[in-house]
Amino acid sequence: MRPLPEVPSATAPVDVEQAEAALVEHYPRLVRLGYLVLPPSLGRNRRVLTAHSLAQRSLPLGRRTAFTADDRVPLPRRPADGTAVDPGYAHVRQRVVSTALEAGRPLRRLAWPRRSQLPPLLPLVWGLRLFPHSGGSDELALDQTLSALSGPARAAHVLRGLEGLADGEVRRVLAAAGVADPRAALAEADAVAAPYALLGSTEFDPCSLQARPPDLLRRRRHAKAALAAVAALLVCGALLGLPGNGWGRDPASAPLYSRNPATEQALEPAALVRVSPWYWRRSPRIDFTAWPTRGDRTDDTRLLRRALAVWARPGRAVRSSTTPGTPVGPPMGPPQLLYAGEVGAAAVVLFYDGLRIVRYAEARDADPAQGAALDFARVDSADASSADALIVSRGGGTVRYLTAPWVRQVSVRDLLVPGRAARPLHRDRNGVTDVLASPQAAGDCRSWSAVEMQDATATRLLTDLGELAPARLTSGPPSAPHDVSGRAERESWARTACLLTAVRSRGVRSVNSWPYARQWLPEGNGFAQWLCTRAETWRGSGSRVLAQFQAPSAQSAAGGAVPPGAVAARAEDSPACGERDPRVLAGVLWKSHGGRWYVLAAGSTEFASLTTSGGVEGRAQGHLLAVRARAGDRAQLNGLLADGRRVGALR
Numbered sequence: 001m002r003p004l005p006e007v008p009s010a011t012a013p014v015d016v017e018q019a020e021a022a023l024v025e026h027y028p029r030l031v032r033l034g035y036l037v038l039p040p041s042l043g044r045n046r047r048v049l050t051a052h053s054l055a056q057r058s059l060p061l062g063r064r065t066a067f068t069a070d071d072r073v074p075l076p077r078r079p080a081d082g083t084a085v086d087p088g089y090a091h092v093r094q095r096v097v098s099t100a101l102e103a104g105r106p107l108r109r110l111a112w113p114r115r116s117q118l119p120p121l122l123p124l125v126w127g128l129r130l131f132p133h134s135g136g137s138d139e140l141a142l143d144q145t146l147s148a149l150s151g152p153a154r155a156a157h158v159l160r161g162l163e164g165l166a167d168g169e170v171r172r173v174l175a176a177a178g179v180a181d182p183r184a185a186l187a188e189a190d191a192v193a194a195p196y197a198l199l200g201s202t203e204f205d206p207c208s209l210q211a212r213p214p215d216l217l218r219r220r221r222h223a224k225a226a227l228a229a230v231a232a233l234l235v236c237g238a239l240l241g242l243p244g245n246g247w248g249r250d251p252a253s254a255p256l257y258s259r260n261p262a263t264e265q266a267l268e269p270a271a272l273v274r275v276s277p278w279y280w281r282r283s284p285r286i287d288f289t290a291w292p293t294r295g296d297r298t299d300d301t302r303l304l305r306r307a308l309a310v311w312a313r314p315g316r317a318v319r320s321s322t323t324p325g326t327p328v329g330p331p332m333g334p335p336q337l338l339y340a341g342e343v344g345a346a347a348v349v350l351f352y353d354g355l356r357i358v359r360y361a362e363a364r365d366a367d368p369a370q371g372a373a374l375d376f377a378r379v380d381s382a383d384a385s386s387a388d389a390l391i392v393s394r395g396g397g398t399v400r401y402l403t404a405p406w407v408r409q410v411s412v413r414d415l416l417v418p419g420r421a422a423r424p425l426h427r428d429r430n431g432v433t434d435v436l437a438s439p440q441a442a443g444d445c446r447s448w449s450a451v452e453m454q455d456a457t458a459t460r461l462l463t464d465l466g467e468l469a470p471a472r473l474t475s476g477p478p479s480a481p482h483d484v485s486g487r488a489e490r491e492s493w494a495r496t497a498c499l500l501t502a503v504r505s506r507g508v509r510s511v512n513s514w515p516y517a518r519q520w521l522p523e524g525n526g527f528a529q530w531l532c533t534r535a536e537t538w539r540g541s542g543s544r545v546l547a548q549f550q551a552p553s554a555q556s557a558a559g560g561a562v563p564p565g566a567v568a569a570r571a572e573d574s575p576a577c578g579e580r581d582p583r584v585l586a587g588v589l590w591k592s593h594g595g596r597w598y599v600l601a602a603g604s605t606e607f608a609s610l611t612t613s614g615g616v617e618g619r620a621q622g623h624l625l626a627v628r629a630r631a632g633d634r635a636q637l638n639g640l641l642a643d644g645r646r647v648g649a650l651r
Helices: 016-025 027-037 044-056 087-104 137-150 152-160 167-176 182-187 197-201 216-240 260-268 301-312 487-494 497-503 554-559
Strands: 013-014 064-066 130-131 209-212 318-320 334-344 346-352 356-363 371-380 389-393 398-402 409-414 449-454 459-463 469-475 508-520 527-537 544-550 564-570 585-591 599-601 607-614 618-621 625-631 635-641 646-648
Touching: 013 016, 016 027, 016 087, 027 087, 027 152, 027 197, 044 130, 064 182, 064 564, 064 646, 087 152, 087 167, 087 618, 130 346, 137 197, 152 167, 152 182, 167 182, 167 318, 301 334, 301 356, 301 398, 301 449, 301 487, 318 554, 334 398, 356 459, 371 585, 389 635, 487 508, 497 508, 508 599, 544 585, 585 607, 585 635, 599 607, 599 635, 607 625
Parallel strands: 318 371, 469 508
Antiparallel strands: 013 064, 130 209, 334 346, 346 356, 356 371, 389 398, 409 449, 449 459, 459 469, 508 527, 527 544, 544 564, 585 599, 599 625, 607 618, 607 635, 635 646
16 A cells, blocks of 8 residues: 655645545555554454444534644645645545544543543444454564554554655644653554564454454343343332332341351452461461462452452352352352462462362453352361361362462372382472373373372372362271382372272272281282272262272383282272271182183281172182182172171172
């Protein structure tokens, strides 16, 4: 697009017909000028309509208008080649620049808005979204650069590049448009390195447009909401017309909970319970109540108010998750603020109300279009061994942990490779760890990440099972479980880790796995281990028990990743393999290296003898049994305790 020559001249009168002729002739250029000067924050659809509206409203109000020297408007002069800018064009261009800059100014609370600051009345488009054709990467980079400039600097760059004005003429146009410091605007525009030719691209042509439908579902919802509002208004009007006080007099019910004073106080950011950084050193309890308030946005009242409001009244745009058995109602009183800060691309807030951990997350820029996330996890009766960490961020197959203040060191261990040493995991000053791969995202179970939390007295092993509170992994008999330590316990957990997928998202508090029997296999096939794995939940019910058979593995001897054990039996909500009832009995149909089949069974040490019936008949003294069988045989397993009671297999 060739720029028009611009030179000053003597005073020249302009009437409406002359300005209209210039507007019609140069309409695409004027609309492009307005589109480029308008702030990109308006959105492309509104910028297109506003640019057309500004150009169409640029005609003089009276019949004739004359420019004088006092108007400070650059007027056309006759150049050496005899060409000149039409005074009518100079007038409408000045009007477009002035109103475009005016539209970009923020609305003031006490000031009456200008017409250009409001959505245009004309042209009006219903049911469509209009925007220019997309350009290349250079145009996109220029659009991003212009969006970072102020309105006057953006206008200065466009007048230079699109209109070809000299700096002195640009200053006079900006001054006439009400810019306080035109020289500063020119200096800011000097930072734009893109060539002026890009301003003529189709990316910035609001006269060559694409049409797309709006958000149809949202429009449908708004239409339904409007109809419902009209119906509600009619009903309320009818009720107000009834004699008396509507439905009844002196209702005994309290106001809505959002108007209840106690609940209003619980939703007030100023009432949040905040704990000092060193309180945990003298706290009588070492649990979540001793966690200090941390994060770089703990004083962001608007963020905290949004988080509390969403907790109390989550809308449809909120993505919510809850562990089994966790209530999701509003807080019963002011909750404790554990964390408020930015983690990755999200702003995260963690609350604790004595029963639950509540996590609120939103986009860092608080964009309501991206919605929010609200997660609930039950953590009642937490202690020092179960309050070491929380999941503060999850996404893209990764997690970040927020560690307790008493945790001195954090490291990562792959449970499937017991011979590999743990590697340190970095934390920031607020206790948030670096990104770590989540085992929940590993579908093929080629690795299983767990974190070791070391404090002054112990090193605990935790893993992510898809919830806010990670599960603690332990070893040892149910009467005395302890933290995983030593090569033997890590090797047994290496063949158990992949079985943890059966207890994901179940509200699991801890998982204990212990070998209850060791059996010499027939035909000299080596020793096998029988393990019982029990997952306890925060709510008490819903526990799961797995009895597994671990045959000898060549990979275990080589020090690499080992295959998982075979699940011999499982049960839910059973006291077996727990502190209340540590007994366990299970069996499998096993094939030897020589190709012969056996029924193998093992019970805990409380069993005096084992018997099989049904497809395979056999009996053995003690708590181990091996009986010849055939492929596909099914046997019923029973055991006799030392006190004479008969007990069946785990199921």
